[in-house]
Amino acid sequence: MTPLLSARGLTMQYPGGVTPALDAVDLDIGAGESVAIMGASGSGKTTLLHCLAGILRPTAGLVSFASVQGPVRVESLDDGERSRLRREELGFVFQQGLLLDELTALENVAVARMLAGVPRGQAEAEAAQWLQHLGLAGLEQRRLGELSGGQAQRVAIARAQVTGARLIFADEPTGALDSATSVEVLDLLLAATQQGRTLVVVTHDADVARRCARTVVLRDGRVVSDTAAPAAAASAAEVSR
Numbered sequence: 324m325t326p327l328l329s330a331r332g333l334t335m336q337y338p339g340g341v342t343p344a345l346d347a348v349d350l351d352i353g354a355g356e357s358v359a360i361m362g363a364s365g366s367g368k369t370t371l372l373h374c375l376a377g378i379l380r381p382t383a384g385l386v387s388f389a390s391v392q393g394p395v396r397v398e399s400l401d402d403g404e405r406s407r408l409r410r411e412e413l414g415f416v417f418q419q420g421l422l423l424d425e426l427t428a429l430e431n432v433a434v435a436r437m438l439a440g441v442p443r444g445q446a447e448a449e450a451a452q453w454l455q456h457l458g459l460a461g462l463e464q465r466r467l468g469e470l471s472g473g474q475a476q477r478v479a480i481a482r483a484q485v486t487g488a489r490l491i492f493a494d495e496p497t498g499a500l501d502s503a504t505s506v507e508v509l510d511l512l513l514a515a516t517q518q519g520r521t522l523v524v525v526t527h528d529a530d531v532a533r534r535c536a537r538t539v540v541l542r543d544g545r546v547v548s549d550t551a552a553p554a555a556a557a558s559a560a561e562v563s564r
């Protein structure tokens with residue numbers, strides 16, 4: 324079966340970098356998979372995620388994505404098509420940056436639909452449903468800056484899903500949360516994969532990786548292990564390096 328996302332020879336050389344941040348990475352991710360990306364700080368996890376998601380253009384290599392509109396080459400998309408993918412097919416849950424503190428929870432989710440051309444009323448109705456589904460009923464009108472870290476991550480997960488995204492990228496989504504809240508947030512991300520979505524999650528947390536179906540470990544921009552869950556002892560050793 325064709326993978327949902329496929330990278331070949333993915334290489335990223337930042338200007339001024341002595342060695343490439345990503346060095347000829349090959350990776351296939353199937354629809355419905357949950358994949359943890361682990362590795363020491365600086366091993367290239369965020370760079371890999373950003374290249375896979377079309378946020379960064381790699382200096383070499385290719386990324387194929389099985390879009391609903393047919394196969395696309397993510398690394399060579401023009402800005403318009405890249406934006407369409409990000410609006411309609413990809414979801415993002417990052418530690419910070421995508422949500423706006425001064426907007427309400429409802430507005431933060433609804434804006435993702437409004438960017439796709441959905442009228443405000445309908446966008447807000449859909450947003451309210453997702454917020455309720457994620458346990459945030461009653462908090463719709465709170466500004467994001469007034470929510471706890473765990474509540475804010477739930478808003479991010481609602482935002483990632485309201486568009487119908489089939490592929491969700493998360494970068495250290497639980498990095499700023501206490502352990503009980505981390506478990507809840509991960510549960511919500513994994514629940515999305517039960518509904519056929521695909522999850523690629525960068526994490527330092529072996530507990531997070533253990534619950535994903537597969538763990539890919541990077542070292543110095545290369546894949547050094549790629550194993551079905553539970554995360555192999557090798558990956559735990561790698562991460563504590």
Ligand code: ADP
Pocket residue numbers: 337338340344362363364365366367368369370371
């Ligand atoms: P990780 O997410 O695993 O901590 P990153 O992908 O952020 O790793 O970084 C991988 C390597 O690339 C590191 O050596 C880092 O210093 C370097 N790097 C990351 N972003 C940039 C950038 N914008 N410019 C130059 N070097 C960068």
Ligand code: MG
Pocket residue numbers: 368369370
């Ligand atoms: Mg990182």
